[in-house]
Amino acid sequence: MAINWFPGHMVKTKREIKENLKLVDAVIEIRDARIPKSSANPDIDELCKDKPRLILLNKSDLTDNKTTKAWINALKSESIRAIEVNCLKGDGIKNIKPALMELLKEKHERLKAKGLAKIITRVMVVGIPNVGKSTFINKMARNNIAKTGDRPGVTKNKQWIKTAIGIELLDTPGVLWPKFEDEEVALNLAFTGAIKDEIMDTEELSLKLVERLQNTNPELLKVRYKLEAVAEEPIDTLNMIARKRGAIVSGGEIDYNRIASIILDEFRGGKIGNVSLENPWKGEEIEG
Known part of the structure; x- marks a missing residue:
């Protein structure tokens, strides 16, 4: 991404x-x-x-x-x-x-x-x-x-x-740097809202966030969205969350734009739970 x-x-x-x-x-x-x-x-x-x-x-x-x-x-x-x-x-x-x-x-x-x-x-x-x-x-x-x-x-x-x-x-105004060499850094900035959503594919971003959280904090996802378990594939977990939240359009299809907004907003507001995306030992995402 x-x-x-x-x-x-x-x-x-x-x-x-x-x-x-x-x-x-x-x-x-x-x-x-x-x-x-x-x-x-x-x-x-x-x-x-x-x-x-x-x-x-x-x-x-x-x-x-x-x-x-x-x-x-x-x-x-x-x-x-x-x-x-x-x-x-x-x-x-x-x-x-x-x-x-x-x-x-x-x-x-x-x-x-x-x-x-x-x-x-x-x-x-x-x-x-x-x-x-x-x-x-x-x-x-x-x-x-x-x-x-x-x-x-x-x-x-x-x-x-x-x-x-x-x-x-x-x-002083907030300032980023010209190029993100590390994709994980770029994603972390996007997850937390440091980069404007207007220039992002928020549907893909929300899927990346679900993937990260189901690897690092699956219990938080399960509790917040009342899931019995997270799926093996992140897209299936996202689909389950969408159905739990009623992010559905006519014909029973997933409203990916709506569920993306819900997941990103709830993560940024701390509603999913207390999450640290990096640890000081590796400088990477915390592994479950």
């Missing part, structure tokens, strides 16, 4: 990130906790390599908790500071400022030694589309400054946001 998406505004975003890095003290990179590796843009790694960086594994409420904690430890072993958060509910948000202050400790000590009493910390917020950057900023600002949406690409204009904890945030 070939997946490529690199709109022109993303070239502009990369340029803006590079130009504006000199204005900030640190970078907060937001990733999807279900896919910590796939949601890590290698371009961001390169652009921000010389800045202190804190990684937030957002949407941690949708993951397998043990796997998310393993990711935190795996990143720590690579000297990368990461914390798990749920920006929608605010879980883990209180840990962000202490983590940033720890990263910037030496710089702040130098400034204080020069007699600077009040230090304003400026931070750039980066990440791929649909990982929750605007939700994070709204939670930090405690109001609805940043526009949010459930589709990638909603945040468009650069803006500074003041917070009550002495940190100013620079918002």
